Amino acid sequence: MHDYGFILSGQVTKLWLNTSNISLENQKPIDLLKDSKGKYLVISELIRIDFRIFV
Structure with missing residues (x-):
């Protein structure tokens, strides 16, 4: 299993999550x-x- 790390700015992360x-x-x-x-x-x-698969 791969360990995926995602680096986003705090504001972008909050926006995406909400x-x-x-x-x-x-x-x-x-x-x-x-x-x-x-x-x-x-x-x-x-x-x-992360893999740029937008469906």
Whole structure:
């Protein structure tokens, strides 16, 4: 398993976490971090962003 590190400025991170995301069924990433399934979805989205896979 790879260890992924994401480097974003604090303001960009806060904005991304608190903005509804179409890839996450219009949910805010911050709201999904409450359980393991949500964390998996957010991490998966960050990996897609890291690899520039925008679907």
